[in-house]
Amino acid sequence: MCWSATADLVAGGVITAVGAVTVAGAARRPRDLPMAALPVLLGLHQMIEAVVWHRDGGGGPATVAWAVIALPLLPLWLPAAVLCAAPPRARRRLLVPLAAGVATAAALAHALATGTVTAEIRGHTVGYSLGLPLAGLVVAGYFLATIGSLLLSGDRGLVLLGVLVSIGAAVTFALWRQEYVALSDIKGYESVTRIGELVRDDADLRALKESVERQAGELAPVRPDFERAATIVDPGADIWGAGLNYRRHSEDLESEQPRSGPGSYLRPANCLIGNGDHIELPRQSGRVTAEAELGLVIKTPCKNVDRSEWRSVVAGVTAVLDMTAEDVIRENPRHIPWAKGFDTFCSVGPVLVTLDELSDADLASLRVATVRNGETVAAATPADMKFGLDRLVEYFSAGRTLEPGTVICTGTPGAAPLAAGDTVQAVVEHVGTLTHPVRKDEERPQEIRRPTTHGEGGRHGEGG
Incomplete structure (x- = not known):
């Protein structure tokens, strides 16, 4: 969520209220309860981010709680909830995203336990940073566990949700590619001062690109003043x-x-x-x-x-x-x-x-x-x-x-x-x-x- 602490707090309250209604509606169908409770979890997540806004980011308990929900918990919760709610004919294929979720959650939990997650307020957005080894593989596992489980669910409503989430993820990725990072923050490029050192041949450009992608989880976006x-x-x-x-x-x-x-x-x-x-x-x-x-x-x-x-x-x-x-x-x-x-x-x-x-x-x-x-x-x-x-x-x-x-x-x-x-x-x-x-x-x-x-x-x- 973006814009402000108030926006996060209001959105979190609304989503949690919706979750309370869906949980009440699923009370007679226990297999639907994990999916019905998902809005409650997401609403709580938004309200925790409101606290992150209020604390001006940093690495305090609110930031850690936000990261625990967003990183190891969601890729485990969502495929498990879909597996419970899906029709019997789809459950076997849903074991694949569930396995991806288990592996991804383990990797992310280990990163949280051994590293430091920090939040930074950037205008009307909050940016989070956590060092991730094999970041590309972890991100792929995350998407397979979450979006993949929805698309493979066999339920028309869940598939539609998966399509919408996929579109949102694509837009987010496009915006992410528009962010800039400081060259001096990239390991191996701290002392580079000449553009001629970066562009000597295609291999140099590929190496820079690979370094950015490899260190993406550790690089904080910057806002260059082009003017x-x-x-x-x-x-x-x-x-x-x-x-x-x-x-x-x-x-x-x-x-x-x-x-x-x-x-x-x-x-x-x-x-x-x-x-x-x-x-x-x-x-x-x-x-x-x-x-x-x-x-x-x-x-x-x-x-x-x-x-x-x-x-x-x-x-x-x-x-x-x-x-x-x-x-x-x-x-x-x-x-x-x-x-x-x-x-x-x-x-x-x-x-x-x-x-x-x-x-x-x-x-x-x-x-x-x-x-x-x-x-x-x-x-x-x-x-x-x-x-x-x-x-x-x-x-x-x-x-x-x-x-x-x-x-x-x-x-x-x-x-x-x-x-x-x-x-x-x-x-x-x-x-x-x-x-x-x-x-x-x-x-x-x-x-x-x-x-x-x-x-x-x-x-x-x-x-x-």
Whole structure:
């Protein structure tokens, strides 16, 4: 149950009252009594959680009592109750979930007896943590004992209940996968500080995913503040940019698109800022523009990559907001690196979406938008690029080694001129949003926020 102690208490009282009615109705059918009493047990469970809320979580008696009911008792009680209530023809097959319940309850009881269960209040939810060896196997046994017994009961009402519980479990699992955990809490990753160390190859990502799944029972979810997230770029990593890769932007600059390859530049790391930081308009330019882009992050050292192999060297995609002193490059296009190298002129993040989650069709349809003061100035998809993602990886790796963590900015659909007081965004659909207020240059540069670990970007069950 979620929301508050009052909600748990009221729900628990209602469910217990329902249980009292069902127990009274089953008084003449003793075999139905364990199932009829289940609402009483669940109602008591909710009221105990109200005490957990009141105690602000922790590991006190209420938390332990909640865990005893939820963990060893329910996977034993439910299949036994179903076995009693089921028609005779179904009882033999119900011995399977009952056996699973006995084994699961034993494992969970042992974990409770030898470990420590804790509760944490997280907004309108309560999270419980208990170290579980072979957590995946225990969870499978739990579901077989509970949902499996209902689905195998042979009773229409119990089967319907099993279907509803299955749907609830699927929704819960989907929400669980959306939770984030701190990298520094994962054993073996406490000292990792560079994203390049996590994404060097597919084996690294699989190892991280397996570690998260193996330690899931011990990991407390965190709530990352994406609006104030540090840049995902590793200190010292190269940031390559592709210029004039969208026709709209080349028309804005009254320039022809290059034929043999994109316009290119390499920008200094000191221009990076974290999400939410101010963009500062330098005194050396009278017209600064902001450009939303899709960024590629390299995962393995590579050189001379054939375009057909581009996916094998890219860890994932991210959002980029790129600033340009446009008046400078209009005067002389050779000044592009200088025009893009001012402090606060690049933001990358706030998350990295690993490439295994996006097909080629998904990538081609990602909407990249430059938004100023809530108004979309320009938007397009990678399908509109002159040089596709595969060609960009081939182009930028030609004759040079790209190290893990290197970022390739793939071009912008269009630029937004900036003035002090503006708020500008790079919005990459299904990937992330960068948001930055704009002000005039200050005498002292703002502190650049870099993460001590890239620790709050991984979801349960995901590789990165």
